[in-house]
Amino acid sequence: MAGRIRIAVQGKVTSAIGHGLRMLIRDLHTVLGEMPEMGSHPTGWAQIVIRYVLPEDGCPDEPEAFGFRFKESASGPCMEIIGRDELALVYGMLYFTERYLGVQPFWFWADQCLPQQKRIEIACESYDSLPSKVRFRGWFVNDEVCLIGWKEPYPPTREVWLHVFEALLRCRGNMVIPGTDLPKTGVHFEVAEEMGLWITHHHAEPLGAEMFLRAYPGKNASYKEAPELFERLWTKAIEKQKDKKILWVLSFRGQGDKPFWENDPSFDTPEKRGAMISRVIRKQYDMIGAAVKEPVYCAALYGEIAELYKEGYVELPDDVIKVWADNGYGRMVSRRHGNLNLRIPSLPAEEDTGKHGIYYHVTFHDLQASNHLTMFPGSAAFIRQEVEGAFAAGADQYLLLNCGNIRPHVYMLDLLRVLWNEGKVDAEAHLEQFVSSYYTSGLKELAGLYRSYTEAAVAYGPNPDDLAGDEYYHHPARRIIGHWLQGQGAVADERLLWATGECSFLEQVRSFEQRCSEGLAQWTAWLDRCDKVIAGLAEEDKQRAADHLRFHGALHRSGCEGFLWLCRAYAAYAEGRYPQAFVCASLSMRGYEEGLHVLRAAEHGKWNRFYSADWLTNIESTVRNVDTVRRFLRMHGDSPEFFLWYKEFLMPETEKHIYLENTHRNPLSDDELAERLHAHFEQNGQLL
Template sequence: MNNFYYFNICTKINSNLASRPILNGIKILKRDMEKKFNVTEGVENRIDLVQDSELNPEVYRIVFSAPDAMEIRASDDLGFVYALLYLSNEFLKIKPFWFWMDQEIESVDYIEIPIQTYTSSRKAVKYRGWFINDEVLIDYMCEKNQSDELWDMAFEALLRCGGNMVIPGTDRNSRKFRQKAVDTGLWITHHHAEPLGAEMFTRKYPHLEASYKKYPKFFHALWEEGIAEQKDHKTIFNLGFRGQGDYPFWAEDSAYDTPQKRGALISELINIQYDLVEKYVDNPVCCTNLYGEVMELYNEGHIQLNPEIIKIWADNGYGKMVSRRQESTNLRVPALPTNKGRHGIYYHVSFYDLQAANHITMLPNSIDFVNQELHHAFAKGVGDFLIVNCSNIRSHVFYLEAIKKIWEGKEIDSTGHAQVFVSEYFGDFGNVAACFSDYAKCTVKYGDHEDDHAGEQFYNYGVRVLATQWMKDNNNHSPDFAWAAENGSFGRQVAFLENTCTKGLNSFSDLVSKCEKVSNALPEPQKKVFDSTIYMQSKLHLYCIQGVLDFCDAYEDFTGEKYMRAFYKAGRASEKFQAANAEMRKSEYGVWNGFYENDCLSNCKFTAYILKNLMSYIRMIGEGPRFFDWQRELMYAEEDRRIMLLTNLRNHMTDDELFLAMKEKNIYS
């Protein structure tokens, strides 16, 4: 008897199951077969999809009734989808992030699959998936190209990771791409600021105050409409009540001025929402986010919840399971359950806080740290639900791949994960793995806690906040930077930023040098991916750090009334942030052409623009109102500078012209 099944271009996939998720799974596998197999004469055999009601949901079993007949058995859509994608991953070697990492697919005539039984493994988390949040890069690309390809590839990657749940975008996107996600077989859930996935009150009634006390029936109607729209989908209804954005409702309604009043209203509305869901859905799955201020109310006993509701605990945006920092308040209350029940996690590999988080670079804390935090949370009983803020995906694949392993129940470490990851997407080439695993060791530490490591927002928002305060009033500290350096003068805040970023200068310089050597040794396909991922991100950190340090030097010169030098240093700082933006744009090619064009959240190019404005301000102080002294000093011969029969012989130089002249004359090297 032949011990192998010959998987080849002639293999037929037979199914009388016509659900959209199964048809989509078959379509993906057929596409992958075309990628992998040469068009040649092959063995005619088949893959039959067989309904098996004895299997649990999402479970599959692959068996062989004959050497030319493979059977995929499952009881539901996701069981079949996972089996089809298992064949793609395990035998065609098309990896979960093949699209996002530009995996090179080596073609063959056929693949021998050992004839044995293959059964899916049990996951450590029941509901597991991604929140495609802060998706400004994906959104812009899809709009620019008039294509939803990146959304299709996001849902496919999630399924390939064994995910079964998604929040398909933020605000309007979550509704726009809901059906597309449903058609892949994924469960739908909702942003914690958008209960039940319903239309936001302010969008429906823009001229009314968003007050539940005034308009309860309007809120009820919106919720009921949202439930009715999703009742036939696999939906995990997110219950709750915040404001009309990512902030609490009492920020706009002073009537709720005590924790008791706030908790009582939230409890009442969650119960009303739960009853509404039960009106439309038998045995509904519901959850609520204990996020930010809501966790504090829950822990203090002000919120009472139905025990069937999954309670979702959140990390602080940096991977630590404690409450997040709210402006300058950082209580770091443990964000894990102390009682039994149904519990889950909202976890970030990307975060946006206008302070120090990461959006276009990887999480600044290590894989070891992430593994420790999540497994500790599992030990505390949070195995019902795990939703990961994956942002725009491409920048965060290294960590998303790690969390895939963790929600499968695996223990991982930084070095081992990097080696496996690199072997799958780069092959066996030099020190690529070390570049990935060393990244988190280099990130700037801005505070005393183990997770106080900075993403690229620290440099960009730090400079923009302090530059604004400098131009408005440098005699007083910036309240917007008080979260990092609360006490003392503005000068001390600048010194804090300088001292903090100095810690990362040598480490990222070394990492960039290591990446450069690795890059030069890589074949072109792998080099292109390496340069546009870890190498680009390392340079982005380095250039931003250098820009910060030039900015801080500029302030030191400014306070010493060395205005011309301060002007030059501010210009150099602007150039460094422009260089960081240029590195992102250089990493674009093919399908990624224009990917970073809409970096509107961290926005290195805008930091460079703000620093240009700072140059003008410094020039106003140092050379105004006549604006000819610096030009004379730079451009006139020594014997002509002090002769003032004519103030200037040519038009006044612009800031850019002055800065260029300073660079050419190398007067502040």
């Protein structure tokens, strides 16, 4: 095929098929340089025909099955993209652009270069898709602050969601939770429905209903006290969605995504808690069943509900897909709650019949050690083991993947694409395929960087999933600062016991210092290797490698450096060495500021402002916190003149006893004083 391709569609063009055509036409135009011609001309005119399956096609009798067929027409060979339903036709069109035009699933998010071609060669051989391993597979667009801050309007516009959902469809995903608690005025649900995706719900918002306290401000959010108010919200949600493609999530958690008994202490036993959850879920189930034809139900076995279910206190209807969750760090065990980390297996037992699925994270936000801005720190082999293990346990009907802000996580999202479609993956073969799909040079070296990324990660605990993401350097650091400046240093900070175990506050600080010292060396070595690889790449690959590899290592390194010097600042403070503590705090601030420079450097071209709403890891907040520490420390011995440390350490001895105050009392700024004191202490071996 070459030049102006002629395309015809047989049958009704639904909104989902219309979006598929939009993407097909755009990709043909991009690669061939000619805008395709659409028409409903007589048979034989089109070179590409898009239609539903006919009995004689022999296409697999599966939902979403698609294929390619070929025939000769009056105007030459004709390729037919066939599908059993609208999503199948969308998948067929997108697979056409991947297979024959080279458009990869994450072309937009990974800045793939698409070279123009004069013609494309297509062998006239029939093709049929294979059924996906997982029936319902998709993304939870969660903690999506980068998508929120990227463009000026709030909530995110259609432009943003089109790219999100296109990538999901290119992965052959078919369901989505489109965002987290976004305003009703947003178009996220509308665009997802237009593009043919099933909609599912957050486990804290069962049935997609409005949160109780939003609807009834000032009321006590107790189902025991006011069941009719909850049921009114559920009825409204069912009525609004009953004619749409919905995977109905049944659940009962408290307001703000926490156990409901935290606000109702009368539920003080597992029996009482399980009985209430079972009662509520059965009520939701019956309400949906009375209003919706052939509904698909899910129950999120998340957190405390999973524990109660495994202990036999929660009963679920037989046809509900039970959704098990990893711990946020990729391991299929219960998640850590504060300092409590029971690590109870989170998979169905052999005797647990019915349908099962999983909720899985390649990115997480937990105010402890999760990865939010950076790639998942574990290996592809680790994810393969966990997900394939879940499939082997029967949890293969549903896979909801926390995709975060997409751009930082394309490698692992692509790995999960293979897993949910094929049911297994060769991690090494996938890595080679992934690198060759998005880069044109240095493929072996780039694969080595992706592979060794996990080896550089900070191991903060004994388990293989205890690997630090970017939040490890910021949330614990800000906790330490708060504990310190509140004058609580005589006792340990209980909020940090998950990372340090039982010990004094100074020992807690020393523990983080040790981990970050090791991490600084590891990430520095990895970045050195990264810089050498990038220097040898073709020009078109250098920026991509900087954004999708170096970016992550640089954030880790800056976090390690900032946290390391913060810990040293506290140690010096505890010894009464206030000027040295001030210098260490300044070095900490400089380390953390480097993280801000890394974010800004990645905001070029279409990515302008992408990290502007970093409100979760919140590097800028850490910088401000450390600056507060620095100002606090200068009060210890340099106040009130803010000239005393200059006089003690920096003023020439010949001047100290004869200077006139009116010519020597312009205090140095914090930055200048820190820089000059640093040089003085380094020269005299007095810093550490």
